Amino acid sequence: MTQLKETTTYLQGKITTQPQIGLILGSGLGMLADEIENPTKIKYEEIPGFPVSTVEGHAGQLVIGTLQGVEVIAMQGRFHYYEGHGLDAVTFPVRVMKELGVDKLIVTNAAGGVDRTLEPGDLMLITDHINNTGQNPLIGANVSEHGVRFPDMSTAYDRELQQVAKQAAEKLNLTLKEGVYVWNTGPSYETPAEIRMLDIIGGDAVGMSTVPEVTVARHAGIKCVGISCISNMAAGILDQPLTHDEVIETTEKVRESFLQFVKQLIQDIG
Numbered sequence: 001m002t003q004l005k006e007t008t009t010y011l012q013g014k015i016t017t018q019p020q021i022g023l024i025l026g027s028g029l030g031m032l033a034d035e036i037e038n039p040t041k042i043k044y045e046e047i048p049g050f051p052v053s054t055v056e057g058h059a060g061q062l063v064i065g066t067l068q069g070v071e072v073i074a075m076q077g078r079f080h081y082y083e084g085h086g087l088d089a090v091t092f093p094v095r096v097m098k099e100l101g102v103d104k105l106i107v108t109n110a111a112g113g114v115d116r117t118l119e120p121g122d123l124m125l126i127t128d129h130i131n132n133t134g135q136n137p138l139i140g141a142n143v144s145e146h147g148v149r150f151p152d153m154s155t156a157y158d159r160e161l162q163q164v165a166k167q168a169a170e171k172l173n174l175t176l177k178e179g180v181y182v183w184n185t186g187p188s189y190e191t192p193a194e195i196r197m198l199d200i201i202g203g204d205a206v207g208m209s210t211v212p213e214v215t216v217a218r219h220a221g222i223k224c225v226g227i228s229c230i231s232n233m234a235a236g237i238l239d240q241p242l243t244h245d246e247v248i249e250t251t252e253k254v255r256e257s258f259l260q261f262v263k264q265l266i267q268d269i270g
């Protein structure tokens with residue numbers, strides 16, 4: 001049995017629902033999973049084939065159940081490349097979600113604002129991304145049962161789901177900015193010169209996640225919608241150093257509107 005099959009069979013033995021929407025919850029945004037009803041919670045370290053999360057502030061469990069009447073599977077905490085996991089490991093949960101029946105994925109993250117019209121606390125709909133790392137989770141032999149060798153990325157973020165997200169924000173009277181997310185590996189934050197470069201090449205926000213998961217999701221034919229919480233202005237924009245504490249503080253401040261928004265989004269998608 002392949003690892004993917006083993007993991008899927010293990011999880012199927014624990015759940016009674018068939019999740020439709022996958023949720024990946026970024027730094028400081030994991031509390032959404034606490035609102036899932038009739039939850040089955042399974043710690044990553046108990047799941048065969050799952051890597052183990054290492055960073056503080058990232059709880060590591062899958063939460064499977066119902067949110068807004070929709071069957072969901074949430075990653076409360078994700079795996080990051082900078083933790084030392086290979087991209088296979090980082091994206092393995094997305095493959096598992098696909099096997100469990102997920103066809104839509106909501107990805108969230110905390111990101112630094114590159115575009116000067118963004119402000120800490122903003123929610124930004126990801127309209128597209130730039131992989132600035134030279135890494136790709138699909139490097140290596142292609143497994144044709146999973147997807148094609150050269151997947152299309154022209155609609156990495158599904159247009160219809162973007163519309164649904166914008167309407168969800170309108171319903172809640174919430175300002176939803178839009179922009180292009182840049183993936184850097186981290187874990188060091190960027191230099192001011194790097195941020196000037198990212199601005200020039202078309203980036204609006206920068207972070208250390210999301211792109212690997214979305215790349216694999218698209219390979220697997222899963223439709224994606226992405227939301228960044230702008231937790232800080234990127235390096236050099238303000239005259240102050242960046243800290244992880246600031247990232248967490250800001251995500252805590254927007255917790256309530258973020259929760260409301262993603263719940264509305266799930267209801268409207270489901």
Ligand code: HPA
Binds near residue numbers: 232234
């Ligand atoms: N840069 C990279 N990743 C981040 C940032 C940032 O400024 N803020 C939150 N994640």
